[in-house]
Amino acid sequence: MRIALDAVGGDFGLTPNIEGAIQAANAFGVELLLVGPADKIRAELSARGIAEGDARFQIADAKQCVEMDEEPAAACRAKPDASIMVAARAAAEGKAAGFVSAGNSGATMCAALFALKRIPGVLRPAIACPIPTAKGVTVLLDAGANMDCKPWHLVQFAQMGTLLARHVYGIAEPTVGLLTIGEEEGKGNELAKEAFPLLKSSGVNFFGCVEGRDVPGGKTDVVVCDGFVGNVLVKTMEGTAMAMMSQLKGELMSSWRYKIATLALRGPLSRLKRKMSYDEYGGAPLVGVNGVAVVSHGSSNARAIANALRVAAKTAEAGVPKALKEVVARTAAPEEKVQL
Numbered sequence: 143m144r145i146a147l148d149a150v151g152g153d154f155g156l157t158p159n160i161e162g163a164i165q166a167a168n169a170f171g172v173e174l175l176l177v178g179p180a181d182k183i184r185a186e187l188s189a190r191g192i193a194e195g196d197a198r199f200q201i202a203d204a205k206q207c208v209e210m211d212e213e214p215a216a217a218c219r220a221k222p223d224a225s226i227m228v229a230a231r232a233a234a235e236g237k238a239a240g241f242v243s244a245g246n247s248g249a250t251m252c253a254a255l256f257a258l259k260r261i262p263g264v265l266r267p268a269i270a271c272p273i274p275t276a277k278g279v280t281v282l283l284d285a286g287a288n289m290d291c292k293p294w295h296l297v298q299f300a301q302m303g304t305l306l307a308r309h310v311y312g313i314a315e316p317t318v319g320l321l322t323i324g325e326e327e328g329k330g331n332e333l334a335k336e337a338f339p340l341l342k343s344s345g346v347n348f349f350g351c352v353e354g355r356d357v358p359g360g361k362t363d364v365v366v367c368d369g370f371v372g373n374v375l376v377k378t379m380e381g382t383a384m385a386m387m388s389q390l391k392g393e394l395m396s397s398w399r400y401k402i403a404t405l406a407l408r409g410p411l412s413r414l415k416r417k418m419s420y421d422e423y424g425g426a427p428l429v430g431v432n433g434v435a436v437v438s439h440g441s442s443n444a445r446a447i448a449n450a451l452r453v454a455a456k457t458a459e460a461g462v463p464k465a466l467k468e469v470v471a472r473t474a475a476p477e478e479k480v481q482l
Contacts, residue, residue, distance in 0.1 A: 143455040146229040146238035149178035150207045151245025153440045159244070160186040162447025167198045170452045175238045177202045177229040204228045207245065210440060214248030218256060226250060230257035233433050239458035240434025242425060242450045244442040250435060251287055251428060258433035261463065263470040266295050267430030269369070269437055270306050271376050272423040277360030281307045285426055286373035293337040296320070296366045300346045301469050302429040303364035309460035310453065319352035319362035321371060327351065333368065345473060380420060424449025427457050429466065434458045
């Protein structure tokens with residue numbers, strides 16, 4: 143299973159990407175197509191003891207990259223040979239089973255749409271973000287690809303999220319919740335009110351409405367909302383988790399008695415930190431495109447990159463794009479809705 147990696151994507155350039163690629167190759171058996179300046183990639187691999195000719199690592203030369211502050215669509219059109227575009231084309235041409243980037247997330251979506259195209263019948267591809275919860279993981283979509291949505295978009299998000307939860311995260315019968323401001327039917331804005339009956343009759347395992355406080359507890363396995371609300375929720379939860387861990391660490395280090403107690407609790411605390419860490423999930427699949435694309439945080443470290451590559455390989459191995467095609471073909475939105 144070979145995955146293309148945008149080796150210069152992200153806030154920290156080559157270093158975490160190359161280290162993450164090596165971790166993925168060693169721990170998960172993922173083979174890599176590393177996309178970026180070939181001479182620099184070879185130097186990074188060599189510095190980490192990877193011999194030239196190691197079959198696990200192929201290199202695709204790309205001198206340009208899309209910067210984090212560039213307008214995504216314009217940059218992708220102006221830089222057809224940028225690393226993110228080369229990685230996406232490798233996935234489209236079968237040179238890789240999918241691609242991963244921690245670079246400009248808008249550019250990752252544009253590159254996927256340009257190269258892989260949408261699955262016929264999909265109204266809007268969505269970012270499906272795995273969120274650690276008290277019960278395991280909840281898949282939230284959309285996490286930022288679509289700021290304004292129509293009711294039928296949320297129905298397709300529910301269908302795509304259900305497939306992802308089942309095939310990638312191992313949840314046999316995923317439940318779906320509609321994120322709004324109350325548990326009762328009819329609560330929320332017009333989008334939520336119109337989406338509720340459509341979700342109820344869509345064939346997914348629809349639980350009903352859920353509130354923001356229900357997400358960390360894992361009340362449902364899939365949560366759907368528009369990308370604006372989803373992105374705010376995800377980043378709020380990430381910030382809250384980081385603040386809580388920071389405060390906990392400060393309290394535990396505040397006296398010698400607590401420090402001694404911390405030594406005894408090192409194992410449980412380490413497991414809790416890993417469970418709450420984005421690094422353990424690595425990236426969010428972009429679902430609805432005709433192939434595998436995974437969007438990672440710009441601040442991803444090597445562990446996050448390795449896990450993003452693992453998720454990409456697992457998504458490809460599970461045949462998620464093919465399964466999505468079959469579901470969309472059976473449950474296509476009305477033609478007039480497709481035009482929205």
